[in-house]
Amino acid sequence: MLIEIAHVSxxxxxxxxxxxxxxxxxxxxHGWINWMKLSDTTAxxxxxxxxxxxxxxxxxxxxxxxxxxxxxxxxxxMKPLIYKITGTWGNHEGSMLLWILILxxxxxxxxxxxxxxxxxxxxxxxxxxxxxxxxxxxFLLFTSNPFARELAPPIDxxxxxxxxxxxxxxxxxxxxxxxxxxxxxxFSFAVAALLQGKIDSSWARWVRPWALSAWMFLTVGxxxxxxxxxxxxxxxxxxxxxxxxxxxxMPWLASTALLHSAAVVExxxxxxxxxxxxSILAFSFSLVGTFIVRSGVLTSVHAFASDPSRGVYLLIIVxxxxxxxxxxxxxxxxxxxxxxxxxxxSRESGLVLNNLxxxxxxxxxxxGTLWPLIVETLFNEKxxxxxxxxxxAFTPFxxxxxxxxxxxxxxxxxxxxxxxxxxxxxxxxxxxVISGSAVWSFQTGGRILAPIGASLSVWxxxxxxxxxxxxxxxxxxxxxxxxxxxxxxxxxxxxxxxxHMGFGxxxxxxSAVSAWEIEDIRVAKLNxxxxxxxxxxxxxxxxxxxxxxxxxxxxxxxxxIGDDIITTLFPEKRFYPIQITSTTEASIHSNIFRDIYxxxxxxxxxDFWVVRTYIKPFILWIWLGASMIALGxxxxxxxxxxxxxxxx
Amino acid sequence: xxxxxxxxxxxxxLGLTLLIVSAVLIGYAMKDGIEFFKSPSExxxxxxxxxxxxxxxxxxxxxxxxxxNDGSVSFQITDNSSAIEVHFSGVLPDLFAxxxxxxxxxxxxxxxxxxxxxxLAKHDENYMPKELVDSLKERGVYVGPIEK
Numbered sequence: 001m002l003i004e005i006a007h008v009s010x011x012x013x014x015x016x017x018x019x020x021x022x023x024x025x026x027x028x029x030h031g032w033i034n035w036m037k038l039s040d041t042t043a044x045x046x047x048x049x050x051x052x053x054x055x056x057x058x059x060x061x062x063x064x065x066x067x068x069x070x071x072x073x074x075x076x077x078m079k080p081l082i083y084k085i086t087g088t089w090g091n092h093e094g095s096m097l098l099w100i101l102i103l104x105x106x107x108x109x110x111x112x113x114x115x116x117x118x119x120x121x122x123x124x125x126x127x128x129x130x131x132x133x134x135x136x137x138x139f140l141l142f143t144s145n146p147f148a149r150e151l152a153p154p155i156d157x158x159x160x161x162x163x164x165x166x167x168x169x170x171x172x173x174x175x176x177x178x179x180x181x182x183x184x185x186x187f188s189f190a191v192a193a194l195l196q197g198k199i200d201s202s203w204a205r206w207v208r209p210w211a212l213s214a215w216m217f218l219t220v221g222x223x224x225x226x227x228x229x230x231x232x233x234x235x236x237x238x239x240x241x242x243x244x245x246x247x248x249x250m251p252w253l254a255s256t257a258l259l260h261s262a263a264v265v266e267x268x269x270x271x272x273x274x275x276x277x278x279s280i281l282a283f284s285f286s287l288v289g290t291f292i293v294r295s296g297v298l299t300s301v302h303a304f305a306s307d308p309s310r311g312v313y314l315l316i317i318v319x320x321x322x323x324x325x326x327x328x329x330x331x332x333x334x335x336x337x338x339x340x341x342x343x344x345x346s347r348e349s350g351l352v353l354n355n356l357x358x359x360x361x362x363x364x365x366x367x368g369t370l371w372p373l374i375v376e377t378l379f380n381e382k383x384x385x386x387x388x389x390x391x392x393a394f395t396p397f398x399x400x401x402x403x404x405x406x407x408x409x410x411x412x413x414x415x416x417x418x419x420x421x422x423x424x425x426x427x428x429x430x431x432x433v434i435s436g437s438a439v440w441s442f443q444t445g446g447r448i449l450a451p452i453g454a455s456l457s458v459w460x461x462x463x464x465x466x467x468x469x470x471x472x473x474x475x476x477x478x479x480x481x482x483x484x485x486x487x488x489x490x491x492x493x494x495x496x497x498x499x500h501m502g503f504g505x506x507x508x509x510x511s512a513v514s515a516w517e518i519e520d521i522r523v524a525k526l527n528x529x530x531x532x533x534x535x536x537x538x539x540x541x542x543x544x545x546x547x548x549x550x551x552x553x554x555x556x557x558x559x560x561i562g563d564d565i566i567t568t569l570f571p572e573k574r575f576y577p578i579q580i581t582s583t584t585e586a587s588i589h590s591n592i593f594r595d596i597y598x599x600x601x602x603x604x605x606x607d608f609w610v611v612r613t614y615i616k617p618f619i620l621w622i623w624l625g626a627s628m629i630a631l632g633x634x635x636x637x638x639x640x641x642x643x644x645x646x647x648x
Numbered sequence: 649x650x651x652x653x654x655x656x657x658x659x660x661x662l663g664l665t666l667l668i669v670s671a672v673l674i675g676y677a678m679k680d681g682i683e684f685f686k687s688p689s690e691x692x693x694x695x696x697x698x699x700x701x702x703x704x705x706x707x708x709x710x711x712x713x714x715x716x717n718d719g720s721v722s723f724q725i726t727d728n729s730s731a732i733e734v735h736f737s738g739v740l741p742d743l744f745a746x747x748x749x750x751x752x753x754x755x756x757x758x759x760x761x762x763x764x765x766x767x768l769a770k771h772d773e774n775y776m777p778k779e780l781v782d783s784l785k786e787r788g789v790y791v792g793p794i795e796k
Contacts, residue, residue, distance in 0.1 A: 383682050385683075386683055521720065
């Protein structure tokens, strides 16, 4: 019965979303306050009802209510409780419901944090949100109803996929969705502004916190997903240029550009129409991403069972939203005037370049991701676009971006002087070239990538530090005074500093691991040590034991340098008898200099085992950098001017 | 006003340059970055040049999976009319199994031996890579996901 009530509550939400779309919009047009006010109520009710539906579904998963088809297919009585809960969104229907829940959560947040917004703008924003909600609720209810009943409920359920029983995997979709769907808010703000025909710096001040939070969650989601792939897939790769990864990366690139261009609108009230376009594009990428992931049209390690009718419905939604927003943009383009000018050497120009580079990078990812679809449609030839394509076409633009960054942050708004630039950054430039050459001479052979990466990394880190040092007048005034200045810095600037430092560290991590990683695969004899680089690896024992719902075969591997024991690693191979599948669990010893990553393979005989060892220098810096980037976003969010814009 | 226009032209030129550079890069990268998908029968009928990268897809032949002396794995990919032997030194995906669908990417070493550097298998019980489903359907050996 509860299940049917939950189903009805979603149908009600659909009605509410249609009301939220239409009535306040008409109200805003005619200035009828009461009609406009309606959207606060509907947004709140939508959120409550979707929550109700979602938690009833979660309850069905927890109590293993197999009369619900979705639960019967995707859960199992033997599943640990935590995976029963996360299983709620570990399938197509549930994850779409989560998508809608988060969308309506953001709608609700707009009513809370938007009390300072002009009433007309707010109700138009909520109206667009209502339309998005309606489209996706329609998709959910008509093509992927999570509450469909199972007429012959099984006793144990069918979903115990061991690969999906992993915390990293279970928790990265909510973060990704908080990011993906969060971009709907900036989209709605852009469309609302176009409908109103009024965009100024206060608009940017309202939009930027939303863009920042969405971008921050997206960063966390992508980093979590990448870390999961790293330790779970068993061969130590951390980014695969897989369509589903790209689907989250495109909105990330676009929203990164958006953050930077919105800064220009906020500070200088220029670059407005471009910022509007980016807000539209960022969410369009989210929509395209949702389509790629949910329709299963592209081969991906992430893909789930797909159903063509869903793909078509989604494609229509995605197409209509993008078409609608872009036509509105084209129609209103000329009414958006940017008045302020800037010189060629200025912060504004730097940010324009940043935006161009990020957009081109996003375009390349977009083309590479969709190319197989295009080729198959046009030439009926099946192809896939792999990592070599992206590495070659994408990397140059990121290198350019990295080169520009320290110059951009040191340039003043409006007009800068080339001479100032030289005197400020010459030392930093020399230092980074020196560190690059040091790395170059230090490595024997190896790829050119590592010295370039090291130089860029030092360039960004020192460049960012230099900016801060100058701002707090370190060494010019007393240390105490400098610290005081540091705490007085606007949080936005501090956040920018932290995020840029993170980007610098990440570049080093990426280039170091791709240039210097070492891979060793061999059949190892028990207790016979062998060398991998400086490390002595010794497989001392392999034993089997039964765990909760699997049997594990665990190796014990001693890692030494000379006679010093560095660590003991326990790679596993798990066998899940109910599913007749096995999973490989790598064992990793991490520190900031390198990861030692071992995997136990099959056995040739009692004493001979396949062992894979990877030494991954500085790989932790990738996620360290990503965390700092996200942290920078959080710090910026606490900036005083956003608090003022929201609450006072 | 003139200055404004000039600036806009400069910006547009810059954007265009970047686009052209990216187009050239894309074209250049496509040469190496693209892999064609072939079934074992297609390979036997018309073998691609040795050393050229492509993807091969089919079912893992029953009883064909062996561990070689260097620790790599050997198995056969079949579409029930032809079969190709595959050597792979990486870590097999967890859902890799005999009689199950699989996609391997790599290069042909000789007419019957394929060196793979990546192997994709099913991600969940119901999912099969799309190219594979199409290719198996063409050959009439596709069995759809079991309706549970």
